[in-house]
Amino acid sequence: xxxxQPLNKATYLYEVIGKYIPSHYDEDYFAFAGKIVENxxxxxxxxxxxxxxxxxxxxxxxxxxxxPTDVLELFMRxxxxxxxxxxxxxxxEIGYPND
Amino acid sequence: MSNLESKxxxxxxxxxxxxxxxxxxxxxxxxxxxxxxxAKIKNRDNVEMYLCEYISIAIPIAVSELRLxxxxxxxxxxxxxxxxxxxxxxxxxxxxxxxxxxNSEDNFDYPGRSWFMWLHTLARCYGWAIEYVAELEVNxxxxxxxxxxxxxxxxxxxxxxxxELAYPYDSNxxxxxxxxxxxxxxxxxxxxxxxxxxxxxxxSALPVGVVMRWDNGKxxxxx
Numbered sequence: 001x002x003x004x005q006p007l008n009k010a011t012y013l014y015e016v017i018g019k020y021i022p023s024h025y026d027e028d029y030f031a032f033a034g035k036i037v038e039n040x041x042x043x044x045x046x047x048x049x050x051x052x053x054x055x056x057x058x059x060x061x062x063x064x065x066x067x068p069t070d071v072l073e074l075f076m077r078x079x080x081x082x083x084x085x086x087x088x089x090x091x092x093e094i095g096y097p098n099d
Numbered sequence: 100m101s102n103l104e105s106k107x108x109x110x111x112x113x114x115x116x117x118x119x120x121x122x123x124x125x126x127x128x129x130x131x132x133x134x135x136x137x138a139k140i141k142n143r144d145n146v147e148m149y150l151c152e153y154i155s156i157a158i159p160i161a162v163s164e165l166r167l168x169x170x171x172x173x174x175x176x177x178x179x180x181x182x183x184x185x186x187x188x189x190x191x192x193x194x195x196x197x198x199x200x201x202n203s204e205d206n207f208d209y210p211g212r213s214w215f216m217w218l219h220t221l222a223r224c225y226g227w228a229i230e231y232v233a234e235l236e237v238n239x240x241x242x243x244x245x246x247x248x249x250x251x252x253x254x255x256x257x258x259x260x261x262x263e264l265a266y267p268y269d270s271n272x273x274x275x276x277x278x279x280x281x282x283x284x285x286x287x288x289x290x291x292x293x294x295x296x297x298x299x300x301x302x303s304a305l306p307v308g309v310v311m312r313w314d315n316g317k318x319x320x321x322x
Contacts (some may be wrong), residue, residue, distance in 0.1 A: 007150065010170030011143045083171055090174040096138040096146065 005082060009054055013082065014091045017051045018098030019043070021088045032085075033076050048075070055082050105183050107158055107176055109168070114158045116183050121240045122233035124184060125214045127156050131181075154180055186237045191285045192245040220247055249286070256280045 020039035025032055040048045049063055052071065055078035063071055092098070105116040119127060130153045137145035150173055151165040157180040165173065188194060217240065221232045224247050232240075259265050259280040266275040311318045 005169040005171070007147045007166070007168075007170045007173050008143060011146055015141065015143070086171060086174070090170075090177075091138075094138050094146075094150075094177075095135050097141065 010082070010087055011091070011096070013051060013054045014087060014096060014098065016047050016054065017084070018088055018091060018096075020047070021084065021098075023092075025085055029080075033079060036079070036084075037072070037075075051075070052078060055079075105179060107179055109158075109160065109172065109176070114160055116179055117157050118183050119157060119237070120233060121217065121235040121237055122214055123156060124186075124237045125217060126211070127153065127180075127184060129211060129213060130156065150177055153177060156180075157184060184237070186241055190238075190241045190245055192248070193241055194285065217244065220244060248283070252282060252286065256282075 017036075017040075020036050020043060022032065022035050022039075037048075040051075049060060052058065052063060052075050053060060056074060058074070066074075088098075106113045107116050108114075117123075130149055134146065134149035134153060137149055147166070148162070151162040154160070154165055154173070154176045155162050158176065165176075168176075186193065218229060218232050221227060221235070221240065221243060222229070225243075235243075256279065260277070265280070266277055268275050309320050311320055
């Protein structure tokens with residue numbers, strides 16, 4: 001059985017990034033992802049790296065040595081792979097706070 | 100009542116998703132309560148455990164196997180089990196209502212008490228065996244429970260009406276007035292709101308002069 005996106009990692013990811021995900025999704029994925037990055041910049045920048053590490057298993061050291069645009073691309077791709085909209089929707093549905 | 104069964108596809112294999120009978124359904128609801136509590140306090144391990152436990156009550160698959168699935172499969176299965184076992188929420192008894200006092204839990208409460216409360220009430224009223232009560236359809240059990248509680252309330256109200264307590268003396272008016280026994284919240288919710296009748300007003304009671312109406316952010320004068 002594949003276990004690339006286990007539940008405990010998804011819960012941790014939600015805890016880290018959930019508060020930065022807008023509650024309204026208007027089907028323009030790039031605008032939506034841009035809003036997440038904007039919210040992350042206003043919030044704790046550590047959360048950006050932690051979220052990428054949870055989703056990709058890439059080490060912090062590698063991320064710091066990479067080009068910022070490559071890291072951003074990795075982040076965007078990972079958000080799609082992890083179905084972040086559905087993930088956040090599910091955890092909000094079961095009453096998991098994201099403050 | 101329908102006894103629908105759905106199927107859940109997990110790793111290319113189909114599993115039946117049962118519509119549970121009363122005892123198992125109450126167990127399912129207990130686990131859901133625990134899940135909500137764990138989520139509220141952000142207890143990640145317990146959230147994972149209760150999500151898997153919830154699914155495994157209705158789908159014959161071990162918790163250890165469920166833990167190996169991706170989060171989106173768990174979410175899909177959770178929703179499926181929830182929807183298949185959703186009772187008819189039209190019963191006032193189980194209609195969601197605002198919780199006035201969350202700390203009003205009985206101090207003699209214990210895990211799994213809800214099942215014993217249902218069993219006690221149904222068995223006491225109809226003389227049914229544990230096995231029979233456990234296998235009741237959820238919607239039937241809720242309807243019967245509602246009827247039992249309602250007839251008990253009617254009896255209590257009648258008894259209340261025969262006591263002096265129901266007619267407190269008002270020293271100002273020097274009379275006793277009947278005070279009905281308060282009904283549980285779910286019975287009050289079931290009351291239908293009376294429609295307000297349209298009544299004709301006397302011309303002399305109508306406002307004099309030009310009447311201005313506030314409509315869409317503008318004042319308009321009525322004709």
